[in-house]
Amino acid sequence: MKSIAQIAAELQGYDPQALPADTVGAFLEQLVEPVTATERVPLFSALGRVLAEDVVSPISVPPHDNSAMDGFAFDGAQLVPGQPLALKIVGTALAGAAWRGRVAGGECVKIMTGAVMPAGLDTVVPQEFTQVQGDAVTVPADVLKAGDNRRFAGEDLMAGQPALQKGQRLTPAALGLLASLGLGEVSVVRRLRVAYFSTGDEILSLGEPPREGAVYDSNRYTVFGLLTRLGVEVVDLGVVKDEPALLEAAFRDAAARADAVITSGGVSVGEADHTKAMMRQLGDVAFWRIAMRPGRPMAVGRIAVDPLQDKSTSGACPSSATSSQNDRNGAILFGLPGNPVAVMVTFFAFVRPALLRMMGARAEPPVLLRAASEEPLRKKPGRTEYQRGIVAQHADGTLSVRTTGNQGSGVLSSMVQANGLIVLGHDQGNVAVGDQLSVMMFEGAV
Numbered sequence: 165m166k167s168i169a170q171i172a173a174e175l176q177g178y179d180p181q182a183l184p185a186d187t188v189g190a191f192l193e194q195l196v197e198p199v200t201a202t203e204r205v206p207l208f209s210a211l212g213r214v215l216a217e218d219v220v221s222p223i224s225v226p227p228h229d230n231s232a233m234d235g236f237a238f239d240g241a242q243l244v245p246g247q248p249l250a251l252k253i254v255g256t257a258l259a260g261a262a263w264r265g266r267v268a269g270g271e272c273v274k275i276m277t278g279a280v281m282p283a284g285l286d287t288v289v290p291q292e293f294t295q296v297q298g299d300a301v302t303v304p305a306d307v308l309k310a311g312d313n314r315r316f317a318g319e320d321l322m323a324g325q326p327a328l329q330k331g332q333r334l335t336p337a338a339l340g341l342l343a344s345l346g347l348g349e350v351s352v353v354r355r356l357r358v359a360y361f362s363t364g365d366e367i368l369s370l371g372e373p374p375r376e377g378a379v380y381d382s383n384r385y386t387v388f389g390l391l392t393r394l395g396v397e398v399v400d401l402g403v404v405k406d407e408p409a410l411l412e413a414a415f416r417d418a419a420a421r422a423d424a425v426i427t428s429g430g431v432s433v434g435e436a437d438h439t440k441a442m443m444r445q446l447g448d449v450a451f452w453r454i455a456m457r458p459g460r461p462m463a464v465g466r467i468a469v470d471p472l473q474d475k476s477t478s479g480a481c482p483s484s485a486t487s488s489q490n491d492r493n494g495a496i497l498f499g500l501p502g503n504p505v506a507v508m509v510t511f512f513a514f515v516r517p518a519l520l521r522m523m524g525a526r527a528e529p530p531v532l533l534r535a536a537s538e539e540p541l542r543k544k545p546g547r548t549e550y551q552r553g554i555v556a557q558h559a560d561g562t563l564s565v566r567t568t569g570n571q572g573s574g575v576l577s578s579m580v581q582a583n584g585l586i587v588l589g590h591d592q593g594n595v596a597v598g599d600q601l602s603v604m605m606f607e608g609a610v
């Protein structure tokens with residue numbers, strides 16, 4: 165486990181007062197480690213979980229050569245170009261049971277989609293292509309070739325071949341694939357637990373009456389949504405007032421109960437701010453000014469946990485967990501800036517990839533779209549900007565993007581209007597109409 169100072173010393177061009185966004189990613193990759201405990205869960209509980217081991221196909225799927233169509237199976241060697249083929253029906257092969265009769269030249273078997281191909285037959289003519297009279301079938305000339313409409317055993321998955329890889333997040337398709345292999349349970353990395361609290365004397369909890377100078381706590385709900393979508397267990401610690409004793413209790417409780425602690429507020433340079441002091445006192449923490457907008461101030465580090473107090477896994481995992489203790493070294497701290505848009509942007513840019521790494525998931529850099537700017541944008545080189553964008557698709561298939569207007573980092577409604585974040589890179593200057601821009605789409609991430 166490397167200290168903040170060690171990681172910083174090894175990173176080229178590390179300047180905590182003007183940290184390029186790329187360097188933050190590199191720093192966090194050094195800071196966080198995947199948790200190692202695993203458990204077996206039934207498929208219905210596995211959606212979004214991270215596979216703890218490679219899955220090798222115990223069987224071939226499909227298990228036998230079978231028909232892709234309802235029609236007539238025959239030996240395709242009898243097809244002659246330019247000539248129809250007359251066949252006699254000698255049986256019916258239904259899905260679910262193999263048809264065991266013998267088929268001679270000039271004969272065929274009526275077959276249903278998914279039914280096992282009778283021995284010696286390799287071609288299926290769909291029934292709508294044919295003329296049938298009693299037990300006589302005519303295959304018109306040139307409607308198909310030998311081998312058509314036959315699905316091979318193992319063409320989806322072959323027994324003994326890798327089907328899914330460790331670190332894969334289980335999607336609906338992956339659940340179906342595991343089921344197709346006959347596997348009812350799967351070994352996954354234990355769920356990550358992430359604690360969150362909002363800080364600030366001006367922050368009202370829902371239900372409190374409005375008062376002058378105060379705002380309702382929106383960050384807690386946004387972060388809850390972001391974390392839930394990510395598939396982690398959320399430990400909600402509410403709003404914590406800017407008092408040292410309350411903050412200390414909240415940090416200690418959060419670090420004891422969770423693998424990572426996310427806070428919002430109190431990381432800038434304002435007065436009457438005990439949050440930073442408490443982070444410094446309880447942990448090994450770096451305070452940054454990142455060369456980006458929004459999301460400039462941010463604190464990152466590790467809060468030590470007294471092993472006797474460690475409640476992060478006790479009672480959290482079912483008894484099937486193969487190991488639930490000692491798979492972490494303190495709780496990782498993400499001290500996010502208070503502004504609601506800055507919270508979301510720093511989450512997408514830094515926290516989400518770091519949490520995925522802690523969850524044991526394979527790195528999946530977001531796929532960025534390219535879209536033509538509908539408007540000129542002012543942009544200073546030397547910092548990364550994330551502007552809220554609305555991407556539109558045109559009749560000819562091309563994409564364009566416009567901003568949501570006011571880009572203030574307190575304007576949360578802009579995040580609701582937007583369907584993605586326009587990423588203006590560190591060295592990018594002003595943007596002209598028609599310039600191609602990269603957009604990180606929310607679909608899948610938000």
Ligand SMILES: Nc1nc2c(c(=O)[nH]1)N[C@H]1C(S)=C(S)[C@@H](COP(=O)(O)OP(=O)(O)OC[C@H]3O[C@@H](n4cnc5c(N)ncnc54)[C@H](O)[C@@H]3O)O[C@H]1N2
Binds near residue numbers: 363428433461503573
């Ligand atoms: N002199 C400077 N002032 C500021 C700087 C700076 O570099 N020099 N940076 C600005 C930037 S950028 C940001 S972002 C903020 C970050 O400040 P803090 O992290 O200390 O956050 P607060 O001051 O507590 O809050 C900022 C803003 O966000 C509102 N807020 C906070 N928590 C919530 C919440 N849970 N729900 C809704 N809204 C919240 C809060 O009321 C403030 O309006 O500092 C700038 N200043």
Ligand code: MOO
Binds near residue numbers: 573
């Ligand atoms: O960058 Mo602050 O994080 O603008 O709101």
